[in-house]
Amino acid sequence: MLTSQRKQLILEKLAAEGQVQSKALSAHFAVSEDTIRRDLRELAAEGRLQRVHGGALPASSATVPFSERKSVKMDAKKNVARKGAKLISPGQVVIVDGGTTTSELIAFLPADLRITVVTHSPSIALGLVEHPSIDVILIGGRLYKHSIVTVGAAAIEGIDNIHADLFFMGVTGIHPEAGLTTGDFEEACIKRAFSGRAAETVVLASPEKINTASSFVIGELSLVNTIVVGDDTDRAWINAVREKGVSVVKTSDPE
Numbered sequence: 001m002l003t004s005q006r007k008q009l010i011l012e013k014l015a016a017e018g019q020v021q022s023k024a025l026s027a028h029f030a031v032s033e034d035t036i037r038r039d040l041r042e043l044a045a046e047g048r049l050q051r052v053h054g055g056a057l058p059a060s061s062a063t064v065p066f067s068e069r070k071s072v073k074m075d076a077k078k079n080v081a082r083k084g085a086k087l088i089s090p091g092q093v094v095i096v097d098g099g100t101t102t103s104e105l106i107a108f109l110p111a112d113l114r115i116t117v118v119t120h121s122p123s124i125a126l127g128l129v130e131h132p133s134i135d136v137i138l139i140g141g142r143l144y145k146h147s148i149v150t151v152g153a154a155a156i157e158g159i160d161n162i163h164a165d166l167f168f169m170g171v172t173g174i175h176p177e178a179g180l181t182t183g184d185f186e187e188a189c190i191k192r193a194f195s196g197r198a199a200e201t202v203v204l205a206s207p208e209k210i211n212t213a214s215s216f217v218i219g220e221l222s223l224v225n226t227i228v229v230g231d232d233t234d235r236a237w238i239n240a241v242r243e244k245g246v247s248v249v250k251t252s253d254p255e
Contacts, residue, residue: 001029007039014049014058018211018237019177021055050213052178060173060181060212074104080204080228081105083251084168087202087226090114092165095194096124098149099170101204103127109134118162120150120190137162144187151186159193167198169224173213174205176240180218188216192223200225211237221246 006029014020022040026033040056043049049056081104088094090113096102098121106117106127113133119125120139128136141155169191173181180203182188195201201224210233221244229238231252238248 003039006031007043010036010039010043011048014056018175019055019057023054025055050173050178050181050215052213057173057175057178057213058211060183060209060214076230077101077104077204077206079230079251080206082108083249083253084202084204084228085109086255087228087249088113088115088166092116093118093163095119095162095164095167095198097121097168097170097191097194098124098147101206102168102170105168105204106131118164120155120159121148122150123148144184146184147187149187149190151184151190155190156193159190159197162197164194164198165200167194167201169195169201169203169218171203171205171209171218174203174209174221174227174241175211175213176221176237176244178213178217179220180223181214182216182218183214185216188218191218195219195223202226202228205229205233207233210234220244 010020010025022033022036025036040051044051047059050059077100081101084105085108093116096105096117096119103123106124111132116135116137117128118137120141125136125138128134139150139155139158141150142152144151171180172183182191203224205227207230221241224246226247226249227241228249231250241248
């Protein structure tokens, strides 16, 4: 079998099963584990998968620059954002992470909703400038241009002074075993810090994030309380997440 053929079959197996193990692939293709590890390494370099200890997971497409992510799965993002907005109650302090899905979230906030929004995203803050009843607290720090959010020591210091009701966390990958992941080390640190200052953490999971992984771990699924997903999300994945003690809300679920 040609290397290119084997790689394609690995990708097909990964898409069908959600993860692959190097040892099992070695036996399946009757080649050495070194050969499989080389295949996985080359596929990872092409952005086709995410290598993990002992094998690989599907790579998230949500790690591309912000300007490119804005056009990915927009209908699905709007649907989970609309549902997520209904989880907010008047008078709450709500942390809103940076990201294209959370940018959709603020568009669904009612005009008469009185809350305080804390964010490290200049885009989120600007998006709320014209909202008549929302106070906005912008966390400062070094601007990470890829995601248009602030990171670093100054951001962490600002986060430490907050007690919030809700945190809408942005992620690039959500996997039952790999947990919550993102494409940048400092962003992962900021997300953990925000989660630690909120009574509840919510993830708005558009399809490109589900059952995928990125390079930097935010935490296990137990870090979040609720994940909002589309109605067509795989039932087995939902059950696997619920087994971790996380509530899964579908966009069609009654209020």
